Amino acid sequence: MWRILLLVGMLGVAVAQAHGAATSSASPPDRAAAALARPQPPAAAARRVALVIGNGDYRHRPLANARRDSEAVSATLRSLGFDVIDVRDARPQQMNDALAEFRRRLAAGGVGLFYFAGHGYQTSRDTLLVPAGSDPRVPAALVRDSVDLAAVLRVMSVPRPQQSNVVILDACLEQPFESSAESAAALPRLPDETLVAYATAPRGFAADGAAHGIFTAAWLHQLTLAQRANVNEQLQQATALVAAATDGRQTPRLESTLAQPLFLAQNRQGTAPERTITMRDLQVVAAQSRGI
Numbered sequence: 001m002w003r004i005l006l007l008v009g010m011l012g013v014a015v016a017q018a019h020g021a022a023t024s025s026a027s028p029p030d031r032a033a034a035a036l037a038r039p040q041p042p043a044a045a046a047r048r049v050a051l052v053i054g055n056g057d058y059r060h061r062p063l064a065n066a067r068r069d070s071e072a073v074s075a076t077l078r079s080l081g082f083d084v085i086d087v088r089d090a091r092p093q094q095m096n097d098a099l100a101e102f103r104r105r106l107a108a109g110g111v112g113l114f115y116f117a118g119h120g121y122q123t124s125r126d127t128l129l130v131p132a133g134s135d136p137r138v139p140a141a142l143v144r145d146s147v148d149l150a151a152v153l154r155v156m157s158v159p160r161p162q163q164s165n166v167v168i169l170d171a172c173l174e175q176p177f178e179s180s181a182e183s184a185a186a187l188p189r190l191p192d193e194t195l196v197a198y199a200t201a202p203r204g205f206a207a208d209g210a211a212h213g214i215f216t217a218a219w220l221h222q223l224t225l226a227q228r229a230n231v232n233e234q235l236q237q238a239t240a241l242v243a244a245a246t247d248g249r250q251t252p253r254l255e256s257t258l259a260q261p262l263f264l265a266q267n268r269q270g271t272a273p274e275r276t277i278t279m280r281d282l283q284v285v286a287a288q289s290r291g292i
Contacts, residue, residue, distance in 0.1 A: 047083070047108060047109055047110025047111065047162075048077075048080070048081055048082040048083065048110055048111045048113070048264075049082065049083045049084075049085075049102065049105045049106050049110060049111070049112055049113070050074075050077045050082045050083070050084045050085065050112070050113040050114070050115065051084075051085045051087070051098055051099070051101075051102040051112075051113075051114050051115070052070050052073050052074045052077065052084055052085065052086050052087070052115045053070060053087045053088070053090055053095065053098065053115065053116045053117070053118070053129075054066040054067045054068075054069050054070025054071070054073075054087075054088045054089070054116075054117045054118065055088070055089055055090060055116075055117070055118030055119070055129075055130065055131060055132040056088075056089060056117075056118065056132070057089040057132040057133060058118075058119060058130070058132060058133070058134060058135070058136075059133065059134070059135040060135055060136055060137055060292075061119070061136070061289075061292065063117070063118060063119065063208070063289065063290065064208075065117070065208050065209070065211060065212050065213055065216075065289075066117040066118050066170075066213070067088050067089070068211055068212060069117035069170060069212050069213050069216045070086065070087075070088055070115070070117055071088075072212065072216070072220055073115050073117075073168075073216065073220065074086045076220055076223055076224060077113065077115075077264075080223075080227075080264055080265050082113065083105060085098055085101055085102055085105070089132040089133075090131055090132055091131050091132055091133050092131045092145040092147070094131075095129075095131050095147050096147070099147070099151070099152065099155050102114070102155060102156075103155045103158065106155075106156065106158070106160055107158070107160055108160070108161075109160045109161030109162050109163065110160075110161070110162055110163075110164075111162075111164045111165075111166070111262070111264070112156045112163075112164070112165045112166070113165075113166045113167075113168070113264070114152055114156065114165075114166070114167045114168070115167075115168045115169075115170075116129050116168070116169050116170070116171060117170045117171070117213055117216060118130055118132070118170075118171055118290070119134075119136070119171060119172065119290055119291070119292050120169060120171025120172050120173060120290065121146075121172065121173070121174055121175065121176055121177075121291070121292050122173050122174070122175045122178075122202065122203075123143070123175065123177060123178070124175075124178060126148050126149070126150065126188075127148070127149040127150070127173065127187060127188060128143070128146035128147065128148055128149070129146060129147045129148075129149065129152075129169070129171065130142065130145075130146050130171075130292065131145050131146065131147065134146070136176070136292035139177060142292070143177075149167075149169070149188055149196075150188045152167065153165075153167070153188060153190065153191055153194065153196075156191070156194065157191035157192075157194070163192075163193050164193050164194075164258065164262050165191070165193060165194040165195070166194075166195050166196075166197075166231055166262070166264070167194070167195070167196040167197065168197050168216075168219065169196070169197065169198050169199055170199045170206060170213040170215045170216045170290070171199060171206060171290050172199075172200060172204065172205045172206050172288075172290040172291035172292070173198060173200055173201065173202050173203060173204055174203055174204070174205060174291045174292070175202075175203055176291075176292055187202060187255065190255055190256070190257045191257070192257050192259075193257060193258055193259060194256070194257050194258070195231060195232060195235075195254065195255070195256040195257075195258050195262070196254070196255045196256070197219070197235045197238075197252060197253075197254050198252060198253040198254075198255075199213065199214075199215035199216075199242075199250070199252050199290070200215075200250050200251065200252060200253070201251050201252075201253050202253075204250060204251070205250065205287065205288035205289075205290065205291045206250060206289070206290040206291075207245075207246055207249075207250050207284045207285075207286060207287045207288070207289060207290075208284070208285055208286045208289040208290070209280070209281050209282060209283055209284060209285050210280060210281070210283065210285050211280075211281055212277070212281050213290065214242055214245055214246065214250065214282060214284060215238065215242050215250070215252055217277050217281035217282055218237075218238035218239075218241040218242050218245070218277075218282060219234065219235065219238040220277050221238070221241070221276075221277040221281075221282075222234040222235070222237045222238045222241075223264065223265075224276065224277070227265040228263070228265065229263075230261035230262055230263050231261075231262045231263070231264050232254070232256060232258065232261065232262070234264075235252075235254055236254065238252065239251070239252040239254065241282060245282045245283070245284060246284055246287070249287060250287075
């Protein structure tokens with residue numbers, strides 16, 4: 001019961017913060033002059049490009065929620081004005097092709113956002129994202145086919161105008177091939193102007209609810225509820241929700257080199273998705289579902 005009360009209280013605080021941040025619009029006598037007087041954002045800053053991957057079709061331990069996660073994230077990002085590359089159950093070549101297209105669209109500048117829902121793991125050197133169709137019982141093929149997070153960051157760090165990067169990973173970070181519990185985590189070094197949100201701490205697992213990954217559900221809740229908050233504030237609130245929902249067994253980790261606050265909802269377009277995240281989405285169904 002205390003967890004439910006804590007979650008309700010945290011959601012209430014977020015609602016109050018979002019309401020307090022809203023400002024009333026004035027009616028100046030000369031609207032045209034006022035519009036010209038307001039500073040306009042650079043053209044590149046208005047651009048927003050996202051690559052969203054949801055992989056659930058695995059030969060061993062498939063993930064029913066990963067597809068729903070990617071669908072909900074894609075719909076939400078489109079409602080905020082993002083140009084979304086949407087890929088589901090991507091095999092190795094499809095993931096690499098999607099990254100190549102992502103790089104091409106990012107070249108013109110602006111915000112880049114990469115989202116992945118699926119199985120993930122770490123070695124002593126790398127953080128790896130598992131393509132659909134992979135079988136963790138065949139380690140050599142698994143390592144060969146998985147996409148290194150460092151490769152994603154290289155794609156996003158190619159210089160471009162008004163560059164900012166956000167990476168959201170709803171995946172486990174266990175180390176199945178490491179014999180020692182003391183082995184170092186392999187979180188990559190971040191390029192400038194980049195934020196990475198890991199659903200769990202190194203060596204940890206990520207939980208699923210009835211319809212979504214717990215971390216994805218918490219982030220989507222904050223993304224739609226507190227649209228005027230910057231992405232770091234949204235993810236910090238999501239981290240607190242995940243920790244409360246899992247009794248502290250899952251603790252998301254944020255790493256950032258962003259020099260200035262980044263607002264994903266700036267220049268918002270369209271309408272919010274019809275389905276909203278509820279308390280039911282933050283109830284754990286499978287505590288260690290996104291590990292191999």
